[in-house]
Amino acid sequence: MFRSEKRQPDFENLLLILQNKPAPRPVLFDFILGAQKEEFLTGDFYRRETEEDCVVTTLRAFDSAGYDFAPIVVRGLEFVRDTQMDGGAKTVSINHCGGVTDRASFDRHVWPKIENCDFSIVPRVFSVMSKGMKLIPFSVDGVLENSTRLLGYENLCYSLYDDSQLVEDVFFEVGRRIYAYYEKLTEFDEVGALLLNDDWGFISQTMIDPKYLRKLVFPWYKKIVAIAHSRGKAAILHSCGYYETILPDILEMEFDGRHSYEDKIVSVEIAYEQLQGKIAVLGGIDVGFLACATEDEVYTRCRKMLEISRDRGGYALGSGNSVPDYITNTNFAAMLKAANEKY
């Protein structure tokens, strides 16, 4: 265990943060940890032989690190098969078309079925975690991401003008399935919140004009947040990229927290001053900073962020995006250490 025995997980702490309140001790929030980071945290318990091994290892890693929750994805709702990944690539381009180029390919497309998702994994793996923790499920990409990857980004851009009905139909087919996925997950007591992950921007803009996001994407998230709240679950947005022009929309959708900040767009320190009291700020320590700074610099920035937010609340410490393996274990540990100490 990375955390001390004295630090007992308690999801209520994260809920306080999501209500923009202070918590009695620092709270951590992250979304995805690299495999080496999970190995660092789980030691002899590290397993990746089966899909369920991977899920259990993630749960153990988050428990060990001192988080009050663990993220989980229920497989079965994959919209796009990564053929670039099949070729050994470590990343994929969203310009790499997922097979829907026109009406004919749309009509032929085989859509994933919600029945293919094995939701029984949720209660099955829950007992692996320490008492007090809850699960926060996410999806295999969001409405915009999946629609973009099905169409290919540039093809989507052209289709917005050349064949807007095709675009609407693709977003509808993706959106209704993602809604059904999250609706099902709100039925579980083991689930404390939903993590709605969908990257809407790049460094300086949203991926498409916000008017299209308002028409094609946001209505689905408004519905998902509403069903989450009606069933007593919090709703967290993970969305990378520029967000200033759509911030009013994010607030209007009533997300409880927002995750993903980059120093090149707006640093977490500035974002916290702008958003505090309106929506919880989660994570935010820039990935590039975590990768390049010294251990002392990481620790100092993390402690400072915790001190800034201690009395006003609404902040949980974590990476700006994910914790990839090119961040050293030493720097990752420095961030965790900052939150595992008392205020």
Add this chain to the structure above:
Amino acid sequence: MDFLNEISESLQNGLTKEVMQLVQQALDEGIPAKTILDEGLLAGMNVIGTLFKANEIYVPEVLFAARAMNMGASLLKPYLARDGVQVVGRVVIGTVQGDLHDIGKNLVKMMLEGKGIEVVDIGTDAPAAHFVQTAIQKECDIICCSALLTTTMQAMADVVCEAEKAGIRDKVKIMIGGAPVTQAYCDKIAADCYTPDAPSAAEWAASYLRNKAV
């Protein structure tokens, strides 16, 4: 003159058919191809670049305008060749080795073309040697490297080293850009220029090529 304004405005609205019709009409009226290019198509793309930089339009609108520009320019090509019009300059562009992301690269390519610069696109996952050999073979003035990932941007330093090894470092400028790239990183690897967005990249390249030509 009205033709040129109409070409520019139709291009800004991404109206490919209208742009092609207007370009053809302008040619038929005897307006020099270079004038149609500079004061019609490139003027329209200049406005697009400015609007994009100000977040008043988005990538789809840039793609639409660029498509109209390329179609219009294809009509001008034989006339420009006949008149012996030289390109402003030549750039080799690619996404560095290990990185498959191409949207930023394609945007910069469109903006460069919108400045009348010829672009040699070597695609994604391009080895450092490919950038340099293309620059030598195609006599490029500038090498443009794109990367989206902190891990892959390290390959930009390889391009700088490769250019030094090939003895062309003093003949080409090396521009870098992409989400994780910063001015500090540009300074660290001794590249020549970092810009935060596609329009700024095109403006820097056009300015450099203009000054070089003087």
